[in-house]
Amino acid sequence: xxxxxxKVILEVRNLSASVAGIEILKGINLxxxxxxxxxxxxxxxxxxxxxxxxxxxxxxxxxxxGEVLFEGQNLLELPPEERARNGVFLAFQYPIxxxxxxxxxxxxxxxxTQQAHRGGEELDPLEFHDFIQEKCKIVEMxxxxxxxxxxxxxxxxxxxxxxxxxxxxxxxxLAILDETDSGLDIDALRIVxxxxxxxxxxxxxxxxxxxxxxxxxxxxxxxxxxMRRGRIIKTGGKExxxxxxxxxxxxxxxxxxxxxxxxxxxxxxxxASAAGAGRAGAASA
Amino acid sequence: xxxxxxxxxxxxxYLASLAPDTNALAGAGSDWLNALRAxxxxxxxxxxxxxTHDEEWRFTDFGLLRKTVFASAADISPEVSLxxxxxxxxxxxxKSRLVxxxxxxxxxLSAGANLPQGVVMSNLAAxxxxxxxxxRAHLAQQLNFHNEAFAALNTSHISDGALVLIAKDTVCPAPxxxxxxxxxxxxxxxxxxxxxxxxxxEAGSTCALIEDYVCLNSGVYFTDAVCEITIGENAVxxxxxxxxxxxxAFHMAYGAVALARGSNxxxxxxxxxxxxxxxxxxxTQNGEAAQCTLNGLALISGRQIADTHTVMDHAxxxxxxxxxxxxxxxxxxxxxxxxxxxxRKDAQHTHAAQQSRNLLxxxxxxxxxxxxxxxxxxxxxxxxxxxxxxLETEEMFYxxxxxxxxxxxRNLLIYAFAEEIVDRIPxxxxxxxxxxxxSEQIMEHT
Numbered sequence: 001x002x003x004x005x006x007k008v009i010l011e012v013r014n015l016s017a018s019v020a021g022i023e024i025l026k027g028i029n030l031x032x033x034x035x036x037x038x039x040x041x042x043x044x045x046x047x048x049x050x051x052x053x054x055x056x057x058x059x060x061x062x063x064x065x066g067e068v069l070f071e072g073q074n075l076l077e078l079p080p081e082e083r084a085r086n087g088v089f090l091a092f093q094y095p096i097x098x099x100x101x102x103x104x105x106x107x108x109x110x111x112x113t114q115q116a117h118r119g120g121e122e123l124d125p126l127e128f129h130d131f132i133q134e135k136c137k138i139v140e141m142x143x144x145x146x147x148x149x150x151x152x153x154x155x156x157x158x159x160x161x162x163x164x165x166x167x168x169x170x171x172x173x174l175a176i177l178d179e180t181d182s183g184l185d186i187d188a189l190r191i192v193x194x195x196x197x198x199x200x201x202x203x204x205x206x207x208x209x210x211x212x213x214x215x216x217x218x219x220x221x222x223x224x225x226x227m228r229r230g231r232i233i234k235t236g237g238k239e240x241x242x243x244x245x246x247x248x249x250x251x252x253x254x255x256x257x258x259x260x261x262x263x264x265x266x267x268x269x270x271x272a273s274a275a276g277a278g279r280a281g282a283a284s285a
Numbered sequence: 286x287x288x289x290x291x292x293x294x295x296x297x298x299y300l301a302s303l304a305p306d307t308n309a310l311a312g313a314g315s316d317w318l319n320a321l322r323a324x325x326x327x328x329x330x331x332x333x334x335x336x337t338h339d340e341e342w343r344f345t346d347f348g349l350l351r352k353t354v355f356a357s358a359a360d361i362s363p364e365v366s367l368x369x370x371x372x373x374x375x376x377x378x379x380k381s382r383l384v385x386x387x388x389x390x391x392x393x394l395s396a397g398a399n400l401p402q403g404v405v406m407s408n409l410a411a412x413x414x415x416x417x418x419x420x421r422a423h424l425a426q427q428l429n430f431h432n433e434a435f436a437a438l439n440t441s442h443i444s445d446g447a448l449v450l451i452a453k454d455t456v457c458p459a460p461x462x463x464x465x466x467x468x469x470x471x472x473x474x475x476x477x478x479x480x481x482x483x484x485x486x487e488a489g490s491t492c493a494l495i496e497d498y499v500c501l502n503s504g505v506y507f508t509d510a511v512c513e514i515t516i517g518e519n520a521v522x523x524x525x526x527x528x529x530x531x532x533x534a535f536h537m538a539y540g541a542v543a544l545a546r547g548s549n550x551x552x553x554x555x556x557x558x559x560x561x562x563x564x565x566x567x568x569t570q571n572g573e574a575a576q577c578t579l580n581g582l583a584l585i586s587g588r589q590i591a592d593t594h595t596v597m598d599h600a601x602x603x604x605x606x607x608x609x610x611x612x613x614x615x616x617x618x619x620x621x622x623x624x625x626x627x628x629r630k631d632a633q634h635t636h637a638a639q640q641s642r643n644l645l646x647x648x649x650x651x652x653x654x655x656x657x658x659x660x661x662x663x664x665x666x667x668x669x670x671x672x673x674x675x676l677e678t679e680e681m682f683y684x685x686x687x688x689x690x691x692x693x694x695r696n697l698l699i700y701a702f703a704e705e706i707v708d709r710i711p712x713x714x715x716x717x718x719x720x721x722x723x724s725e726q727i728m729e730h731t
Contacts, residue, residue, distance in 0.1 A: 056686050060678060084688035096683040101697060101706030109697075110687040117688070149701075166687065 002222050003195070006033040007071075007161045009174050009205045010055075015066035016230070017054045023064065024050045026230035032174065035202040039216055039241060042227035043249050047091060048209045052178045053228070055207075057083050071173065085117040087173030091163040091180050098150035106150045107132060111169050135168040139195040148282035157188030164195040175199070176207045181215035194217030213241040226252045295333035299351040300434055303477060304329040304441050307355075315413060317421055318443065325430055325440035344621040344653045345563055345592040350535045355477035356506050358389040363387075363468045365501065370394055370466060373499050378462035381406060383447050385465045388478035388508075390445050391569040395443050399459075401694070403452030403490070406461055412448040419450065424483055427541035433565070436539045439479045439511040441656065446481030451490040453517070460493035460525075460712050465510070469502030469531050477507040487572040488517035488545070493711060494524045498558070500531040505560075510538040515547040518572065523551045525710050529722070530558035532589065538564045546572030546601075553710045555719065555727060556583040556591045564590040570632075574603040581610035582706040584726060585618040586646075592621040597639075599632040599665075608639040611706055613699060614650035621653045635662060641671040644702050688714065696727050703727075 010032040011284070017025040024047045031276040032038055040048050054061050056070065057080030066207075075083060098106065104125075111131075112122040123131055136143050139161045151159050160180055167175050177196065179188055196206065197220055208215060214240065225232045226238040226249065233256040244252070307323040334351065335342040365386050367374075374382070383406060384394035390408035397406050405416065412420055424443070429435040447463045486492055496512055508530060516522050530536050536559040544550055556562055568577055575595045583591040597606045612620035620643070628635045641654045658668040676698050684694035700723055707719045 058682050059680075079691075080682060080685040081688050081690050081694075084686050090686050092683065096680050098680075098698070098701045100701035100708060106697075109693075110546075111690045113690075114692070144536075170687070273522060 002033075003035050003202065006035050006202070008032070008069075009034050009071060010207075010272070011069040013067050013069075015051075015054070015068060016064045017050065017061045017066050019050070019061050024061070024230050025054065025064065028230070028232055030225065030232065032075070032205045032207065034173075035200075036198070036223065037206045037208065037219060037221045039221035039224045040207060040227055040232075041211070041213070041224060041241065041244060044211065046227040047230040048227045049178055050206070050230075052090055052176045052209050055083075055176055058079055062178045084170070084172075085114055088174030089167050089170055089175045091160070091167060091175065091177045093179040093182060095151050095163055097152045097154075099152045101150050102146070103148055103150050104128070104132060104146040107146070107166065107169050114170055132169070135165060135266055138168045138198050139164045140191050156183035157185065157192075160184060160188065160192050164192055164199075168195070168199055171224055173204050175204065176209065178209045179211065180208065180266065181210055181212065189215065190218060213245040216241045221240060228256070229251055296331055296433075297334040299719075300332065300334050301330050301440065303355065303438055305357070307441065315417060318413070318424075318476060318548070321425055322441050322443055325425075327589065328431055328437035329434060329441055329498055330636070332432070332437060333583045335434060341623075343596065344619070345561070345590055347535075347537075347561060347563070349561060351508065351509070353475055353505060356368040356474040357477055359466070361638050364394070365391065365394065365466065367394060369501055370464065372496065373464055373466075375460070375462055375495070375712060375718075377712050377714055378460050378495065381457070381459040382462040382464060385445070385447070385463075385478060387468055387528070388442075388445065388465065388480045391466075392476065393588045395662045399454055400457065403455030404457050404492075405448065405450035405452075406447050407477060409446040409448045409483065410444060416448070416450065418483065420448065420483065423485055423513065423515055425513070427515060427543050427569075428511060428539055428567075429473070430452075433539065435509050435537045439481060439509045439539070442479035443481055446483065449482075449484045449493045449494065451486045453487040454489040455487075456490065457492035460495055462495045463497060465496075465498045465508070467498070467500040467506050467508060467530065467534065468533070469500045469504040469506055470670070475505045475507065477509065480508065480510040482510075482512035482514075484512070484514040484522070486514070486516050486520040486522050490517065491521040492523075494522065495712065495715065496524065496526045498528050498530055498536065499634075500529075500534065500558075503531040503533055505533045505535075506531065507535045508537070510542045512538070514540070514542040514550075516542065516544045516550055518545045520545070521540055523547045523553075523555040523711055524557065524717065525712065526564075527719075528554075528556040528558055528562055528564065530562070532558060532560060532587065534559045536562035536564075538562075539655070540564070540566040541551065542566070542568040544568070544572060544575040544577070546573050548572065549576045551578040552580065553706070554579070554581040554593065555710075556593070557585070557722065559589065559591070561590045565594045567596040567598065568606075569598040570604040570606075573601045575601070577606040577608075579606070579608040579610070580610070580706050580709050581622070582703055583612045583614075583620050583622075584703055584723065585613070585620060586615035586650075586726070587618060589618045590621070590689075592623075594623045594625075594641040596625045596627070599626070599635045599637060601629075601631060602633045602635070609706070610640070611642050611644070611702065612652050612654070613644045613646065613703060614652050615646035617647070619648040619651045619653075623655045623657065624669075625657040625659070626667065626669070628658075628662050628665050630661040632662050633664045635665040635667070637665070637667045641669075642702075643671070643673040644699065645673060645675055646699065656729065688691045696724070699727050700724055
């Protein structure tokens with residue numbers, strides 16, 4: 001929901017990042033305000049998953065330029081656990097299985113760690129039991145899953161539901177959902193999406209990274225961004241997603257290339273701008 | 286002087302010094318047992334001391350043991366009370382517990398009640414008067430000690446031990462806890478003890494055993510143990526073995542299990558303790574359609590060495606075996622796993638699966654794993670796999686991204702890796718006890 005008096009939660013400025021010396025993100029700009037839902041769409045290899053991992057602080061990626069402010073604070077200088085405690089949550093595309101650790105013990109550990117950081121009340125196993133039963137309803141999860149090992153033997157849909165359950169427990173300010181719709185059947189998709197909708201408030205925000213528009217039938221985005229080759233090359237409203245669904249991604253790319261070429265010619269006449277040259281170079285790469 | 290050719294003298298004086306004087310046995314106890322002990326002592330006196338030059342001992346140097354002189358613990362009888370052993374007592378086995386202090390039966394610490402008629406749970410020495418024939422038929426029959434110096438050494442010392450007989454079609458309702466307590470540094474001279482177990486589960490019977498090696502005080506001592514298990518047709522045995530000795534102790538152990546047709550054996554082998562430990566386990570499916578499940582875990586750190594050698598011998602058709610062995614090595618520790626699977630010529634339609642999964646926690650730690658399959662039948666399904674890894678970045682990141690510190694995340698992952706094995710133990714209070722030890726050990730090393 002776009003609102004005039006909302007606060008800026010996330011400010012990404014010209015962010016670039018590389019993995020193993022290869023630049024994946026090449027200057028991302030994005031502003032997310034409270035109450036908003038942003039969808040980041042793009043074909044495989046466009047860098048959208050990398051973007052979500054960089055925001056969460058994955059150690060495998062090196063930030064090579066730009067900045068990210070989370071509620072006004074430099075996010076990039078924080079290790080992943082502090083980003084999480086401050087309210088950044090990443091729902092994984094491939095959640096990790098942790099055999100030997102019960103789901104409820106794990107959820108309680110993360111909840112209490114979060115509470116300790118926020119100065120809130122920690123819950124003992126009994127208190128947590130009541131607390132988590134309520135949260136399970138949000139994702140229609142059978143409480144029996146709480147006694148099983150974290151994600152072990154869970155189906156794809158159950159794992160994704162468990163991610164949203166963790167989101168419900170940790171109550172993040174910014175939730176990044178990385179391909180949360182992948183591998184879900186219609187029922188699971190509906191349940192996961194409805195869980196996310198229930199967790200949306202005017203004070204938090206969601207970034208959905210997705211390849212397909214079908215998730216957007218259930219969670220309505222305020223903004224749709226198209227990512228290609230490590231950049232956001234187009235931003236629109238929810239209708240853009242529908243257009244992408246029918247026309248694919250190539251036309252957006254063509255449009256962007258033409259604009260970049262025009263910009264390149266324009267700047268070549270005058271003094272060369274570093275940003276323009278970099279942009280044209282990357283677009284033709 | 287002319288050169289005389291003679292066989293190389295492999296007698297090892299150190300080994301020989303550990304063997305008892307079997308001449309002194311004459312007249313005491315039963316003749317057949319004395320003869321057996323004398324035969325074993327003769328082996329000790331003629332076998333070489335295993336070194337890293339032997340293929341089976343390549344990775345585990347037991348040289349440190351021979352730098353210590355041990356007195357036989359049988360000569361020392363320290364006072365141990367129920368309060369002393371309270372930390373090890375299991376409520377599930379409150380009335381089915383045999384306790385041994387340095388290998389010698391401690392009746393005042395043991396408890397047996399409410400067991401069915403068909404269950405005999407006793408010490409070997411007492412059993413010899415009431416069950417001489419059955420003991421004679423089975424003792425030292427599963428285990429070939431003629432080529433194994435330390436198995437021979439244990440056999441040469443047999444005077445007591447644990448005896449469990451489950452009669453035909455009898456179900457033992459409670460797990461039987463065989464608690465072997467080393468008193469550790471209570472004497473001037475380090476002590477050696479020779480625990481022995483003889484388990485016979487007759488056809489159609491069911492029982493659960495816990496073979497448990499613990500210590501009351503830290504310090505240097507030596508445990509040289511042997512456990513033999515005979516499982517009759519369609520009988521079911523679930524065997525938990527815990528090696529939680531002092532971190533200065535030496536632990537050497539042999540296990541031999543024989544399965545008859547249609548029987549089922551599950552083992553949970555847990556090793557946390559000892560400075561240097563070695564467990565040799567040989568399981569033979571002598572009957573058709575026998576099933577085995579082997580779970581193993583070694584969690585060590587500092588300068589500990591833990592070596593597990595298993596042999597799964599499929600000698601008959603339609604047998605199954607599933608094995609999962611895990612090692613976790615931190616500090617400068619060294620874990621070894623050698624898992625052999627034999628599928629004999631007649632053992633058609635065998636299904637055997639072995640997994641060796643290992644976690645290295647420091648760059649000074651070392652893990653050697655060697656799966657070995659020898660298949661002589663042509664219609665079988667066998668699979669094996671071994672991995673040695675460090676904590677995975679993706680797993681760490683997942684936990685960090687939930688707000689857990691790197692240290693908490695690391696401990697949780699190590700705990701989880703180990704808990705997968707501990708969790709399979711069928712005794713609830715023991716799982717709790719071990720889980721607690723596990724988290725303490727993991728915390729301690731961080």
